[in-house]
Amino acid sequence: MSTSQFIYVTYIRTTPQKLWDALTNPEFQKQYWFGMHQESEWKAGSPWKLLFSDGRVADAGEVLESDPPRRLVLSWQNQFKPELTAEGHARCVYDIEADGDVVRLTITHSIDREGAKLIEAVSGGWPRILSSLKSLLETGTPIPSSHQGAGA
Amino acid sequence: MSKAETQFVYVTYIVATRDAVWQALTDPEVTKRYWIHANISDWKPGSVWEHQRIDGSGAADVVGHVIENVPEERLVFSWAAPGEQTDPAKVSRVRFDLAEHKPGVVRLTVTHYDLEPGSGMERGISEGWPQVLSNLKTLLETGTAATLW
Numbered sequence: 053m054s055t056s057q058f059i060y061v062t063y064i065r066t067t068p069q070k071l072w073d074a075l076t077n078p079e080f081q082k083q084y085w086f087g088m089h090q091e092s093e094w095k096a097g098s099p100w101k102l103l104f105s106d107g108r109v110a111d112a113g114e115v116l117e118s119d120p121p122r123r124l125v126l127s128w129q130n131q132f133k134p135e136l137t138a139e140g141h142a143r144c145v146y147d148i149e150a151d152g153d154v155v156r157l158t159i160t161h162s163i164d165r166e167g168a169k170l171i172e173a174v175s176g177g178w179p180r181i182l183s184s185l186k187s188l189l190e191t192g193t194p195i196p197s198s199h200q201g202a203g204a
Numbered sequence: 205m206s207k208a209e210t211q212f213v214y215v216t217y218i219v220a221t222r223d224a225v226w227q228a229l230t231d232p233e234v235t236k237r238y239w240i241h242a243n244i245s246d247w248k249p250g251s252v253w254e255h256q257r258i259d260g261s262g263a264a265d266v267v268g269h270v271i272e273n274v275p276e277e278r279l280v281f282s283w284a285a286p287g288e289q290t291d292p293a294k295v296s297r298v299r300f301d302l303a304e305h306k307p308g309v310v311r312l313t314v315t316h317y318d319l320e321p322g323s324g325m326e327r328g329i330s331e332g333w334p335q336v337l338s339n340l341k342t343l344l345e346t347g348t349a350a351t352l353w
Contacts, residue, residue, distance in 0.1 A: 060214075063338035065346075154338075183217035183341070191345050195217055195309055 054166035058175045062182050063154045066189045071148055071155050072121030074189060084184035084194040086177075094118050100126055108132065113141060122148050128161070136170045139163060157182070207293070210326060211317035214333045218310045220344040222276040222302050225310045228340055229279060229300055232256075238339040238349040241265065245281075247273050253281055268295070277302055283316070285325070293320055296329075312337070 064071060074080050078089035082105070092100030092115060101112040113127035124146040130136035142163035149156045159182065161174050180195070188194040218225060228234045232242035236258050245253030247270055255266035267289055268282035279300045288294035296319045305311040314333055319326045343349040 061334035062216075063335055065342060179215035180217055186338070186341065187219055187345055190342055191219075193219075195219060196306065 055162055055164055056166060056168035056171035057160065057162040058171050058178065059161075060159045060178050060182060062157050062186055063151065064157060064186045064189050065154050068121040068148045068150055068155055070189065071157060072124075074185060075124065075146060076120075080188075084188045085181050094120070094124070101131075116143070130170055130173075133173075136173065139165055139168050139170050142168070142170055142174075205321050207318055207320055210319040210321045211315060212319065212326070212330050212333060213316075214314045214337055216312050216337050216341055217305055218312060218341045218344055219308060220310055221308070222304060222310050224344055225302055225312055225340075226276045226279075228344060234343075238343045239336050245270060247279070249273055271297065272299075294323075294325070296320070296325065312340075 066074075074084075076090075076092075076094050078091065081089040087105040088102055088110060089105075090100055090102050092098050094100070094115060096115055096118050098115045098118075099112070100115055102110045104110055109131045111128055112131050113129055115124070116127055117123060117125035126144045128142045128144045129140065140163070142161060145158075145160040145162075147156075147158040147160070149158075159178055161171060161178070163171060184195040228238070230243065230245075230247050232244055235241060235243040239255075240258065242256045242258055243253060244256055245251050247253070249270050249272060251270045253268055253270055254264040257263050257265060264286050266283055267286050268284055270279075270281050272278060272280035281298055282289070282295050283298050284291075284295045297317055299313075299315045299317070301313040301315070303311045303313075314337060316329050316333065319329070339349045
């Protein structure tokens with residue numbers, strides 16, 4: 053089956069637990085994710101959603117796997133652009149691995165569809181989100197964002 | 205997939221000036237700190253560049269030629285393992301594009317292209333660039349680099 057996939061690896065000077073908390077805590081997310089945040093209980097089977105700062109739902113799905121602080125797998129469907137919603141559910145995998153005095157974070161965002169617009173859209177967003185997250189964890193300050201809701 | 209179609213792209217946003225990012229790519233004293241190699245060249249188009257070990261041997265692990273140099277904006281060079289630089293099938297190319305994302309924030313895009321599909325070089329650089337560029341960002345933002353090797 054044809055697949056569209058985006059993979060991004062970043063190394064962050066932190067601990068797996070602090071990174072897990074940064075990925076799942078809504079107040080922390082708002083600082084590095086274009087002002088957006090997520091709501092979920094982060095347990096397998098729980099719903100999750102990504103919300104714009106005005107409360108509209110950007111993306112939604114379900115927690116497929118949750119193994120804190122090592123691995124989180126979400127199903128992910130866009131909710132605000134009809135042509136992306138029509139592509140169905142993507143899968144977003146976070147893998148967290150300690151590597152010396154840093155943590156390796158791998159994001160694998162994929163969908164069983166060739167040339168998916170969703171993957172094209174998130175390919176632009178992830179480097180900004182993860183660069184800001186890395187700055188925030190390492191320096192205490194995220195990359196300032198003048199944009200809201202640039203994610204997909 | 206053909207050689208012309210095989211590439212690795214990595215984008216990172218760094219809280220720094222374009223001048224600082226440019227210097228970090230071209231000044232061996234800075235490359236030593238996050239890349240554990242000295243990048244040696246005068247960076248003029250046509251000039252040789254070498255990615256030299258800093259263990260005192262001066263041995264190069266990567267060699268190539270400078271293809272394009274637009275200071276603080278774009279740097280392009282060829283990339284090959286020593287001894288393979290005369291084999292066109294083994295020579296790839298690296299392009300750095302620097303853009304001001306907003307004042308004080310640089311978007312750095314690294315495009316490593318013309319890679320031999322399925323080669324050890326393709327696998328190696330796909331693992332290596334995220335480490336090198338993560339460490340570069342840490343060095344410029346915190347003043348110290350992580351120990352990744």
